[in-house]
Amino acid sequence: MPAPRTARAVARREITAAILEAARAELAANGAAALSLRAVAREVGMVSSAVYRYFPSRDDLLTALIVEAYTALGEVAERADAKAVKGGAGPGQRWLATARAFRRWAKRHPHEFALIYGSPVPGYAAPQETVQQAARVVLVLAGILRDAAAAGTLGALSRPLPRPLASADLRATAGITDDDDPGDLPERSLVLMTSLLGATTAELFGHLVGTLSDVDAWFDASVTWVAGIAGLTV
Amino acid sequence: MPAPRTARAVARREITAAILEAARAELAANGAAALSLRAVAREVGMVSSAVYRYFPSRDDLLTALIVEAYTALGEVAERADAKAVKGGAGPGQRWLATARAFRRWAKRHPHEFALIYGSPVPGYAAPQETVQQAARVVLVLAGILRDAAAAGTLGALSRPLPRPLASADLRATAGITDDDDPGDLPERSLVLMTSLLGATTAELFGHLVGTLSDVDAWFDASVTWVAGIAGLTV
DNA sequence: TGTACATCAGTGAACGCGCGTTCACTGATGTAC
DNA sequence: TGTACATCAGTGAACGCGCGTTCACTGATGTAC
16 A cells, blocks of 8 residues: 555545444444444544445445454464464464454454354355455464474374365465375364354354353363364364 | 134134245345345235234244244254164264254255354344244254263263363253263263354355365264264264 | 124324435545646 | 646435334124123
């Protein structure tokens, strides 16, 4: 993003940011369903039609928020893993740290989480733009498994895969080569990802209400158990 | 439900059923967000205000659909498990059969699935009425684990729980007694449940698009791996 | 069996609301000469 | 440095839409005597 020179460009950047911030606030307060262009415009203090100078439609505004949410969560996961690595943690501890950070972010941003991992918004098709950011969390998990494999500490599966199931696309994106792959790293990454998603979704969407006396401890236990199926030792 | 005697009572039953069916169709076609009393009334062929003779508000109609969805899914899970039992399947196979049935139902009823396991509807609080039906699936899973424990085939956990985390409520509902419980059956049941939920959610909400060449096979592998962490052998 | 009254189902109009989006406009900012 | 024109941001009014819910009403069904 080149530094804006003219007054107009400066204003455009600032107002775009103000609109996004208002939208973020609206989303955090009332959820995606209640997010309307008019409400955002009201909060920014401009007339609703003026927003169209910045976002061509409500869907584009929504897309921007989705990308923001994926980006924020991706960064959180990457930072948590990097910090664990810096602290000398092994793959199992890295997975635990990443999973905890994922959950923490989700609990702090429930509406953002629901926006990206909840029910698809009807009539809304995620543009390619979001896919790249959406992949970041699972790439962190794949990286952990890759490192474990490279270090030779990755356990065998209770039952091996009959054949590779991941698309070439995923293997390439995850940077998995024949060298460090026992043949099922992408599949293991996805199991970690979906288990993490399931535990977090269940908690946030209210499916654990009344079932557990200590959700924190259960989450940790769950993540630890799940580590085992991917061959990680916590 | 006593047999209706008067013409009025007969009509009331039939029309209530017709409204629910129209609502179900509307939900299946366009999702919960698009489900409006007026649309339902239109489909049934009556004026919108007439629906108020049957459901006091839109939320009550929504609640009825939620209960229906939980009930349908609960029945599907129970039937799948019962059928596996009848076929002489052990706990591991019963879990696999139940998980597959869960996924199949979800894929056939994506909007119903999203209604109960997707983003919470803002401003809507699930009444007690739904809770009982909602518990059925996890109770099936708990039952499988209970039988495995009773048969002595339940494996030990890679890492035991530090202390029980389930509420007394859950233990009681799941019919788990000190006899057949190694001390962590409810917690294991919830891990099965959330993993299953995560895999299904990820697939249905589009988070696996482009990552797998064969989602069916991956789901089976995932479920099989997850079985191991709960101590089941598939 | 017949009559008088009470209950209920469905109608049609209306209320007030908020939404996304368009459009002609005014005035400020930027640019080319 | 100054002028003439082009670009852009924001305004305010309007369009058409669908929503949940209320209300007074008509006519049919049910019930008590």
